Amino acid sequence: MAELDTSSGGGKKGGKVRSKKASTKVDLTAMVDLAFLLITFFMLTTSLSKPIAMDIAKPDMEDNDVKLELRESETMTILLGKNNKVAWYMGLAGSQPHIEGFGEIRKSILKNKDDLMKARRRQLIVIIKPTDGSNYKNFVDIMDELNITGIKTAPAIDDVYITDGEKDAMKAAGIL
Amino acid sequence: MPRAKVQRKSTAIDMTAMCDVSFLLLTFFILTATARQPDPLEVTTPTSTYKFKVPDKDIAILSIGKGKVFYEIVGQDIRKATLDKMGERYKIKFTPEQRERFGVIGAFGVPMASLPGFIDMDGEQRTKFLKNATGIPADSTDNQLSEWLLQSRNAVAELHQAQMRVTIRGDGAEEYPVVKKIVAILQKQKINKFSLITSTE
Numbered sequence: 001m002a003e004l005d006t007s008s009g010g011g012k013k014g015g016k017v018r019s020k021k022a023s024t025k026v027d028l029t030a031m032v033d034l035a036f037l038l039i040t041f042f043m044l045t046t047s048l049s050k051p052i053a054m055d056i057a058k059p060d061m062e063d064n065d066v067k068l069e070l071r072e073s074e075t076m077t078i079l080l081g082k083n084n085k086v087a088w089y090m091g092l093a094g095s096q097p098h099i100e101g102f103g104e105i106r107k108s109i110l111k112n113k114d115d116l117m118k119a120r121r122r123q124l125i126v127i128i129k130p131t132d133g134s135n136y137k138n139f140v141d142i143m144d145e146l147n148i149t150g151i152k153t154a155p156a157i158d159d160v161y162i163t164d165g166e167k168d169a170m171k172a173a174g175i176l
Numbered sequence: 177m178p179r180a181k182v183q184r185k186s187t188a189i190d191m192t193a194m195c196d197v198s199f200l201l202l203t204f205f206i207l208t209a210t211a212r213q214p215d216p217l218e219v220t221t222p223t224s225t226y227k228f229k230v231p232d233k234d235i236a237i238l239s240i241g242k243g244k245v246f247y248e249i250v251g252q253d254i255r256k257a258t259l260d261k262m263g264e265r266y267k268i269k270f271t272p273e274q275r276e277r278f279g280v281i282g283a284f285g286v287p288m289a290s291l292p293g294f295i296d297m298d299g300e301q302r303t304k305f306l307k308n309a310t311g312i313p314a315d316s317t318d319n320q321l322s323e324w325l326l327q328s329r330n331a332v333a334e335l336h337q338a339q340m341r342v343t344i345r346g347d348g349a350e351e352y353p354v355v356k357k358i359v360a361i362l363q364k365q366k367i368n369k370f371s372l373i374t375s376t377e
Contacts, residue, residue, distance in 0.1 A: 028191030035198035042205035051221065053230040053343060053371035058359070060368055080352070130352045136240070137348035139355070140222040140374055148225055159356050 054143060058157055070156075075125045076112050078105070078142060079166055081175030082133030086142070087166075097166070099173045102141055109149045126155045129162055133176050215239065216283055216306035217246045222348040224374035234338045236328050237373070238321075239283060241347035243354055244311030245321055246285035249328050255279050257331035258324070265323060268292060285311040288320050314361060322361050329365075345373040 072091040079087040079097065086105055087097040090112060100108060113124045126146060130139050146155055170176035219241045232250065239246040249255045259278045263270045266288045270278070274295045281302070286294045286309055297305060314321040325342065332340040342362060346355055362370055 025188070027188075028195045032191050032195050032198055035195065035202050039198060039202050039205060042202070042209050045209065051230050051345075051373045052224060052226050052376055053228050054224055054226045054374055055228065055369065055371050057369045058363060060363070060366065130356075132351070132353050134352045135348065136346040136350040136352060136355050137222040139352060140224055140346075140348070140372060143372075144224040144226070144374075159352070 054140065056143070056157070057154060070125055070127075071122075074116060074120070074122050075127055076109070077127045077129060077166075079162070079170060080128070080130040080134035080138045080142060081170050081173070082131075083175060084138060085173070085175040086138075087170055087173060087175065097169050097173075099175065102138070102145075105142070106145050106149060109145060109151070113149065113151065123153050124151060125153050126151055128155050128157050129166070130157075130159050131162060131167075131170065131176055215246075216303065216309070217241050217244065217285065217311075219345055219347045220349075221345055221373055221375050223376065226374065228371075230343060230371070230373060231341065234332050234336055235341040235343055236325065237283070237343050237345055238358060239285075239345045240350055240354060240358060243350075244285060244309070245314055245358060246283045246306075246309075247312055247321065247324050248283035252279040253335055254328060254331050255281070257335055258328040261327040261330060262288065262324065265327065270295075285309045287313050314358065319361065321358075322365065325362070325367075326365060342367050342370040343373050344370060 076088060076090050081087060084102055085099055086102065087099050088105070088108060089097040098108065109124075109126070116122055116124050128139075128142055143155070167176060217239045219239050234254075235250050237248040237250070239248065249258055256275050256279050259270060259275055262268075268288065268291070270292065274292060277295050281295070283306075284291075284294065285306060294302065294305060312321045312324065313319070329340045332338055344355070344358065359370075362368075
């Protein structure tokens, strides 16, 4: 960096020729620039690279004595199919399930939750059934939707008992 | 009368103190930053809105992608203890040097039989080897993954008196049945609670 010569020199004329003393000052500006750049980099990478954990609890496989009794009017079953589609229905299987994408499922969950709250003042219970056609992202997405919509009751994750009725309905919709 | 001279000040600022401070901060951030080892299995984790950060000790990470499973144990002492137990279980003798080297290996996906050879490789060879590795066998006939999980859980319980948290880092496009198979292995060991690793949206 250019430094202004502000020394009040120039007065001595015709004196002895002295060897010029080199200044001991080092320009640290560039070094500070670099240091701050690195600081910024380390600050951003340390705080942003930390991954997030999503806790999943599944029922014990061997402990079959505990049967979960759910009221059919308060359960919403969500089946995950292929092509990022879901099928959901309220209550017992049998009625034609609604086929939706991941964009609309949030509204449906919220609507069912509010309807149930108004009608009976009960919390909605959600059953998630991922089928073989779905992928891992679908599963994470639907768990995330439950988190967003504020479903407090632990969702039941069931990938074993998918009934024939559900399979037929999904096949008919072409998502199994 | 001579004009009063205006004293001209130097425009140079002394940067020494600023430099000191910034390097102090830089040192602090470098030391606190945990060096992330490159993952041998390329995995794109789905995003979520959850807020809970993954703890950095007493966990094991199962990476699932392209139908393969890689395993990573966190913590050098746990890795060494787990290797001892696995060696005992599969009757493979590991030299103290191999044990030491295994302590710094991150994620791996090799069957037990080729593990000693894998440990003896240097870093570059190892990365190359893992590109084509088959992952840890997890079939019902030769379930080494289940064995790894069990031994590392024992190691964590013995050394740290804590429960190991099992986390799954799955690729977003992975078919659900693959994930289901791995979860079934976890549930066989009564691990009914585990975490899925996601990234922030």
